[in-house]
Amino acid sequence: MENQKANGIPKEPVKLTITERFILLKMKKDEQDIRFLRTLHYARWDSAAFCWVISRKEENLTMMRNYFGERLTESNVQEPLAKPAIVSSAPAAEANTLLVVKYHNGRVRLIFRYDKELVKLIKTLPLYAWDKENLWWTIAHTEVALSNLVNFCEECGWKYRYLEDLRHLNRKPRLKPEEVENYRQAPACYLDKLTVLRYSSNTIKTYKDCFCEFINYYSTKDINEISQEEIQAYLLYLVEERQVSTSYQNQAINAIKFYYEKVLRGPRRIYYIERPRKEKLLPSVLSEPEVKMIIENISNLKHKCLIMTCYSAGLRIGEALNLKPTDIDSKRMMIHIRGGKGKKDRITLLSVRLLEILREYYRLYKPGEYLFSGQMGGQYSERSAQLVLKEAAKRAGIIRHVTLHTLRHSFATHLLENGTDLRYIQSLLGHSSPKTTQIYTHITTKGFDQIKNPLDNLGL
Numbered sequence: 433m434e435n436q437k438a439n440g441i442p443k444e445p446v447k448l449t450i451t452e453r454f455i456l457l458k459m460k461k462d463e464q465d466i467r468f469l470r471t472l473h474y475a476r477w478d479s480a481a482f483c484w485v486i487s488r489k490e491e492n493l494t495m496m497r498n499y500f501g502e503r504l505t506e507s508n509v510q511e512p513l514a515k516p517a518i519v520s521s522a523p524a525a526e527a528n529t530l531l532v533v534k535y536h537n538g539r540v541r542l543i544f545r546y547d548k549e550l551v552k553l554i555k556t557l558p559l560y561a562w563d564k565e566n567l568w569w570t571i572a573h574t575e576v577a578l579s580n581l582v583n584f585c586e587e588c589g590w591k592y593r594y595l596e597d598l599r600h601l602n603r604k605p606r607l608k609p610e611e612v613e614n615y616r617q618a619p620a621c622y623l624d625k626l627t628v629l630r631y632s633s634n635t636i637k638t639y640k641d642c643f644c645e646f647i648n649y650y651s652t653k654d655i656n657e658i659s660q661e662e663i664q665a666y667l668l669y670l671v672e673e674r675q676v677s678t679s680y681q682n683q684a685i686n687a688i689k690f691y692y693e694k695v696l697r698g699p700r701r702i703y704y705i706e707r708p709r710k711e712k713l714l715p716s717v718l719s720e721p722e723v724k725m726i727i728e729n730i731s732n733l734k735h736k737c738l739i740m741t742c743y744s745a746g747l748r749i750g751e752a753l754n755l756k757p758t759d760i761d762s763k764r765m766m767i768h769i770r771g772g773k774g775k776k777d778r779i780t781l782l783s784v785r786l787l788e789i790l791r792e793y794y795r796l797y798k799p800g801e802y803l804f805s806g807q808m809g810g811q812y813s814e815r816s817a818q819l820v821l822k823e824a825a826k827r828a829g830i831i832r833h834v835t836l837h838t839l840r841h842s843f844a845t846h847l848l849e850n851g852t853d854l855r856y857i858q859s860l861l862g863h864s865s866p867k868t869t870q871i872y873t874h875i876t877t878k879g880f881d882q883i884k885n886p887l888d889n890l891g892l
Contacts, residue, residue, distance in 0.1 A: 437798065443462065443465075443503060444459065444460040444462075444503070445459075445503050445504075445505055446458070446459040446500050446503050446504050446505070447459070447505055448496065448504055449506075450488065451488070452661070453485040453487075453845075454485050454486060454487065454488050455482070455485075455487070455488050455492060455496070456483050456485060456486075456491060457469070457483060457484040457485075457496070457720055458482070458483045458882075459482075461602070468488070468499055468608055469484055471484075471495075472487075472492045472496070473487050473491070473492055474486065474613065475486035475487075475491055475492075477516075479510040485491050490727070492714045493595075497505075510655050513590070521732070525542075525543050525544050525545045525575065526591075527544075527545055528543045528588075528590045528591065529544060529590060529591040529592075530542065530543075530550070530581060530584075530590055530591070530592050530593070531543040531544065531582065531584050531593045531595065532578065532592070532593065532594045532595070533595045534573060534594070534596050538572060538573050539559075539570055539571065539572060539573055540571060540573045540578075541563075541568045541569070541570050542554065542568060542570070542571065542581070543568045549584075549588075550584060552569065553580060553581070553584055554569050554872075556580075557571045557572070557577045557580065558571065558572045558574060558577065559571060559572040570633060574688040578594075603673070603675040604673045604674050604675075605674075605798050606645060606674070607645065608891040609648075612648045612651050612652060613651065615648055616647050616648055616651065617644060618640045618644050618698075619648070619655070619695075621695055622639075622640075622643060622690075622691055622695050623636065623640060623757075625690075625694055625695050625814070626639060626640075626690070626840070629694075630775070632750075632773075632775075634750060635711075638683055638687070639683075639686070639690060639792050641681050642680075642684045642686075642687035642688075642846070643688065643690075643691060644686045645684070646666060646684065646687070646688055648727040649666050649669070650662060650666075650696060655691070656696070662763070663688060664859055667681065667684065667685065670745060671686060693801070693866070697729050705832045713838075713842040715871065715872075716832065716833070716834075716838050716841065716843045717838065717841045717845045718834065718839070718842045719842075720846055722828070722830055723743055723839070723842055723846075725828035726739065726821070726824045726825055726827070726828050726830070726834075727739060727740060727743075728828075728851060729824045729827040729828045730820065732820075733789075733792065733793050733796060733797075734793060734797060734804065735820045735824075737786075737789055737790055737793045737804070737806050737818060738752060738791065738812070738820070739758065739784065739820065739821060739824065739839070740783070740785075740786050740789065741755070741767075741790075741803075741804075742836055742839045743787075743839040743840075743842065743843055744781065744782075744785075744786045744841065744843070745767050745769075745780045745781055745782070745783075745843070746780060746781075746840050746843035746844055746847075746859075746860055747769070747780070747840065748772070748773065748840060749814055749818075750814070751769050751839070752804070752817075752836075753771075753804060753811050753814060753817070754770070754771065754802070754811070755767070755769075755802065755803040755804065756801060756802060756803055757794070757799055757803050759803070760782065760790060760803070761782065762782070762787055765781070765782045765783050766779045766780070766781070767779070767780050767781070767782050767788070768823070769862065772862050773862060776862060778860075778862045780858070780860045781860060781882065817836060818836060821834060821835070821836055821886075822834070823838075838843060840861070841872075842870045843870070844857050844860075844861055845872050847860070848872050854866065854869050854870065854873070857869050857872070
């Protein structure tokens with residue numbers, strides 16, 4: 433058969449492992465085989481596990497056996513790492529009652545008995561999702577969304593109940609070095625490998641912290657002897673007892689896998705850990721008047737320049753602190769970002785007003801290698817920059833939590849509200865996918881006052 437040979441040469445064997453929910457397929461890259469796999473129901477490439485993940489359906493399995501034939505070798509059924517159930521303190525759904533449970537910063541659960549009109553309303557709210565395992569809806573936590581739900585309950589005579597999920601009060605804190613006998617640091621070979629592969633300083637720090645927590649959870653055991661089952665137990669501990677975010681759980685998985693697969697250089701094998709789906713959250717943004725108040729409440733010229741640069745160019749704080757005087761292109765009114773996230777260079781906007789104040793700053797401070805340097809030379813501290821913004825926001829009377837990344841989100845949202853095309857915003861922010869940039873369409877309220885509600889056209 434054609435799929436058994438290429439140019440008369442037998443093709444490489446294919447290894448198949450069946451889990452409770454998925455079929456895991458490991459094979460050498462072959463365009464013809466890949467085209468076949470893409471015809472199957474839910475087939476995707478998992479770059480972390482280095483295998484194809486296919487929905488466990490009998491039709492998929494039959495088609496694969498027929499297609500690969502003698503090339504296929506099947507292993508015994510392997511149970512996947514257990515997926516921890518979400519422990520909820522919320523009561524069961526009640527008739528004519530909408531229970532809204534805030535379960536972590538940025539999202540809420542909606543628990544109610546099925547109602548067609550309420551489901552229709554939920555599907556108009558930002559970042560809605562149905563959790564089929566727990567049988568509830570989740571949405572982004574916004575005042576507009578909650579207001580719509582309150583109005584629905586009032587019109588339908590439903591009870592509206594809002595609860596704060598207090599599970600975090602029982603959350604176990606991270607182990608401190610003084611609490612662990614013979615606390616271990618990450619091995620030098622681990623950090624050396626991260627450095628050789630040119631991981632960013634932030635990624636190295638994250639991997640180091642995650643891996644240190646892992647190896648000190650098993651502080652009396654040799655690192656190379658920790659089993660797959662023990663890794664599973666640790667991940668369950670992170671979710672159920674530490675109650676970490678999905679982002680931290682994924683970082684922990686990546687940090688652990690990096691050691692066993694990259695540092696130890698063992699033979700590549702299927703090492704499938706079913707990862708949690710990352711919650712979709714709406715970023716916090718400031719209004720234009722709020723940004724103005726923050727900047728006006730900064731008296732130090734260097735601090736003012738830094739905050740204005742972060743906002744006016746939509747920079748990540750690491751990108752702003754890495755800027756050099758030569759990156760400011762006053763002729764083309766652009767700022768060059770070199771080695772941004774993902775080691776990518778890009779060009780973003782240079783504000784006319786920022787250029788004026790940067791020239792004044794340059795005359796007074798005469799910066800050296802870095803545009804923003806610390807008191808003792810070298811790069812300005814990220815921690816110091818956060819404190820500058822925090823104090824300025826406090827003086828401006830802004831109560832809610834504001835970070836330097838909030839300025840970046842605000843930059844993108846204000847561009848969108850002023851009519852800038854999403855494709856340009858994507859380029860200015862350095863997003864690889866337009867889906868990342870589309871999040872800002874859920875935040876802006878620009879033009880809502882121009883939309884006429886269809887109910888008002890009915891003449892009731």
